[in-house]
Amino acid sequence: MSAYYYSGCPDNYEAHYLDSCSVCGKSLHNSDIFMYRGNTPFCSKECRQEQMELDEAREKKLKSGRSIRKSDSKSSATNKAVRTGVVTVS
Numbered sequence: 001m002s003a004y005y006y007s008g009c010p011d012n013y014e015a016h017y018l019d020s021c022s023v024c025g026k027s028l029h030n031s032d033i034f035m036y037r038g039n040t041p042f043c044s045k046e047c048r049q050e051q052m053e054l055d056e057a058r059e060k061k062l063k064s065g066r067s068i069r070k071s072d073s074k075s076s077a078t079n080k081a082v083r084t085g086v087v088t089v090s
């Protein structure tokens with residue numbers, strides 16, 4: 001469990017450690033972690049999908065404001081079964 005590093009993004013998401021699902025709060029110990037945008041962990045694709053949909057809705061509202069386009073690809077350097085593969089096309 002030493003490969004994790006937490007890059008805080010206080011304005012963006014609540015600070016979650018990578019040990020519980022960001023949506024349902026389920027413990028992620030001994031299970032796969034589904035990452036989203038480099039810093040938000042989920043217990044399942046379903047939970048991740050839920051967050052994605054929330055974010056999509058929010059991003060549409062924010063579209064007229066500042067640009068939040070940012071690459072998180074460097075954050076996927078963990079050696080666990082982390083699945084990224086979330087591409088937000090805007």
Ligand SMILES: [Zn+2]
Pocket residue numbers: 021022023024025026042043044047
């Ligand atoms: Zn969950």
